[in-house]
Amino acid sequence: DAGITQSxxxxxxxxxRQVTLMCHQTWSHSxxxxxxxxxxxxxxxxxxxAAADITDKGEVPDGYVVSxxxxxxxxxxxxxATRSQTSVYFCASSERGEAFFGxxxxxxxx
Amino acid sequence: GQQLxxxxxxxxxxxxxxxxxxxxxxxxxNTWLWYKQxxxxxxxxxxxxxxxxxxxxxxxxxxxxxxxxxDSFLNISASIPSxxxxxxxxxGISSGSARQLTFGxxxxxxxxx
Numbered sequence: 001d002a003g004i005t006q007s008x009x010x011x012x013x014x015x016x017r018q019v020t021l022m023c024h025q026t027w028s029h030s031x032x033x034x035x036x037x038x039x040x041x042x043x044x045x046x047x048x049x050a051a052a053d054i055t056d057k058g059e060v061p062d063g064y065v066v067s068x069x070x071x072x073x074x075x076x077x078x079x080x081a082t083r084s085q086t087s088v089y090f091c092a093s094s095e096r097g098e099a100f101f102g103x104x105x106x107x108x109x110x
Numbered sequence: 111g112q113q114l115x116x117x118x119x120x121x122x123x124x125x126x127x128x129x130x131x132x133x134x135x136x137x138x139x140n141t142w143l144w145y146k147q148x149x150x151x152x153x154x155x156x157x158x159x160x161x162x163x164x165x166x167x168x169x170x171x172x173x174x175x176x177x178x179x180x181d182s183f184l185n186i187s188a189s190i191p192s193x194x195x196x197x198x199x200x201x202g203i204s205s206g207s208a209r210q211l212t213f214g215x216x217x218x219x220x221x222x223x
Contacts, residue, residue, distance in 0.1 A: 031209055043153070043198070043213040050209065058210065090152050097141035097160060097202045099211055101152035 003027070006091050006102035013081050013109055021076045021105045023091030031094040032074040033058075034066065036087040037104075043090065049074055081109045113137075116199050116214030123189055124222050131217045132183040133199035141202030142175045142182035143211065146195045153198055157184070189221050 004025040013019045025032065034046040045058030047066040055066050063085060065077045078085055086109045092099040116133045123129055133142075141160055145153035157168050159175035159182060166173055172185045182201075186193055199214040 033211075040215075042215045043200075045210060048210065092152075094209065096158075097204065097209070098143055098155055098158045099200075100155060101145075103152050104150075 004091060004093050004100055004102040006089075006105050008105060009103065011105060011107050013078075013107070015082060015109055016080050019078045019081055019107070021078075021089055021091075021107070023074045023076070023102060025072055025074075025091075025093040027093060027095070027100075028071060029093035029095045029100075030071070031099075032068065033092040033094070033099060034064070034074070034076045035090045035092065036060065036085075037090060038087050046076065046089075078107075081107075083109050085109050114199060114201055114212055114214040116217060118217060119215070120218040120220070122220045122222060125189060125191060127189055129186040129189055129193075129219065130183060131197060131199075131219075132181060133201070133214045134181040135201055135212075136180065137201070138179040139201030139203055139212075140179065141204070141211075142173070143200040143202065144171075144173050144182070144184045145198045145200065147198065147216075148195050156197075186219075189219075191221050191223065194219055194221050 007022045033048040035043045037043050044060050049055045049068040052071050089105045091102045114133050114135050144156045147153045157173040164175040170187045196216045198216050200211040202211045
């Protein structure tokens with residue numbers, strides 16, 4: 001399917017576990033982003049990537065790792081999940097100034 | 111970091127009324143975007159603005175990129191029930207390979223029948 005897809009849509013994990021959220025886009029957009037959305041904080045940028053093998057930190061990168069070995073994929077890994085990382089995570093892609101979002105992954109850390 | 115002030119936080123309007131919301135910033139942006147988010151879904155792009163002073167329409171939606179580059183507004187005319195949702199503004203900057211969007215905190219719109 002064309003567009004940007006995230007998986008899983010819902011995930012429950014335990015504190016201390018590693019979890020990876022997947023993001024795949026079919027537009028061949030150069031830029032990809034990861035945001036988290038929390039009540040009272042809106043959308044905050046975690047990491048972004050300008051191209052394959054080029055990534056950079058956003059506003060709230062601590063506790064997260066990203067990679068981009070292929071243009072179309074941009075996985076986000078929580079190396080040791082904490083309760084404060086309970087959130088809704090959105091992946092987005094962009095070629096010009098706009099960004100197109102996936103449907104989100106709701107992550108709960110217990 | 112950069113901050114956007116989006117207002118109002120919430121609005122309750124009657125079906126058929128017009129709506130206006132805006133975003134202001136202390137920083138300059140070279141892109142202004144407006145998104146709508148329905149419950150359980152990701153934000154959907156409504157309008158993108160790329161030039162200071164630009165006025166763009168998309169159906170019943172009209173948005174403008176402020177002359178100072180520090181503000182933008184979104185108007186919705188003749189509201190309908192499906193306009194319910196959260197509207198976000200976003201300001202964008204691009205410098206070399208860096209490209210970031212800063213989001214407002216959102217306007218929750220409720221349309222009463």
